[in-house]
Amino acid sequence: MxxxxxxxxxxxxxxxxxxxxxxxxxxxxxxxxxxxxxxxxxxxxxxxxxxxxxxxxxxxxxxxxxxxxxxxxxxxxxxxxxxxxxxxxxxxxxxxxxxSRHAYPIWLQIVTAALASGCFLIMFNGPWSDFASAFVCGAIGFSCALYFHRLTRFKFFAEFLAALALGLASFVLVRIGAGQSQSTIIIGSVMPLVPGVLITNAVRDLMAGHLVSGMSKGIEALLTALAIGGGIAASLFLVAS
Structure with missing residues (x-):
């Protein structure tokens, strides 16, 4: 047992x-x-x-x-x-x-998330000149997510603050001329925060007949997506005001 x-x-x-x-x-x-x-x-x-x-x-x-x-x-x-x-x-x-601890050190996770953000920007037809901006914003967002997860037990609050931080960072980079398309930079840099594994597991659990687990994971993924979207919306509201 x-x-x-x-x-x-x-x-x-x-x-x-x-x-x-x-x-x-x-x-x-x-x-x-x-x-x-x-x-x-x-x-x-x-x-x-x-x-x-x-x-x-x-x-x-x-x-x-x-x-x-x-x-x-x-x-x-x-x-x-x-x-x-x-x-x-x-x-x-x-x-x-x-x-055992996590297989990869925190700095490598951040660098990988930043690199993935730049690649997602290119995949969404963003200009190559914005690759560095997406790299920086992705690193900021993922770093903030890891940091706030340690400070608070509320996962969704941490993801909200991480999305808010990368949204503000993208605005700053575009304002100083380091980036061109703010929307594409945000989309690319927010992708490492998207709960892809959670959504996949929710669908697989539902297909396997585990309705309670599938629904709960699906709701958790939805709340995570809402937290990320809320953080981005809050950053755009702050910038506009």
Whole structure:
């Protein structure tokens, strides 16, 4: 039970789909001849073993996107189900995965987000002369998102402030002549903040029949999009006034 819950918690905290978390937990339990039931939502896991009165509940209050951790858990799960790992070995490896930090340092995440912002600007038919401006705005927006996420537990407030910051930065860059098309710069630099993985997981959960998780993730993605749009609208309002 401890192994299944730990594997499920790591996957859920790092962006795995709900049905994938449930399937992994059930497969690991069945690999040791145990019939189990699991119910997973974006904020918690309920797990029980048939024939026993003991049922465990784990709350998941913080979630991020780290696909490498999900891949590592899947590797451990496959080895465990193939009898290549004992219970003790699997638990030790899962504990190491849970304790490990993000695979990439913060500065590399910011640089990558900035580079992606410039590429999105080109994809949306923006001029090459605005690439540097989108790069800077993307770095500012992503940096602010990471910073405000640490200061406040309200994710949507942090994303609102990040969008507000990059909107104001784009205005400043256009005003001083470093950029030409403010709208294209904003569109390109805001893309790293868009909850693409969350939207994809919501659709996949709905298609798999997990209506509660799919709807909740879809609403979370909608609120995130509204927070980003509100931040951009607030920056344009401040500039206009």
């Amino acid at each position: 401890d192994i299944c819950l730990l594997a499920g918690r790591i996957m859920l905290q790092n962006g795995a789909e709900t049905y994938r978390v449930e399937d992994t937990m059930i497969r690991m339990a069945n690999a040791r001849g145990v019939d189990a039931q699991s119910f997973v939502t974006p904020t918690g896991i309920i797990f029980s073993i048939d024939g026993e009165d003991k049922t465990r509940l784990i709350r998941v209050s913080e979630r991020a996107i780290d696909l490498q951790k999900i891949t590592r858990v899947n590797t451990v799960s496959r080895a465990f189900c193939s009898d290549k790992l004992s219970i003790e070995e699997a638990y030790e490896k899962l504990t190491e995965i849970a304790a």
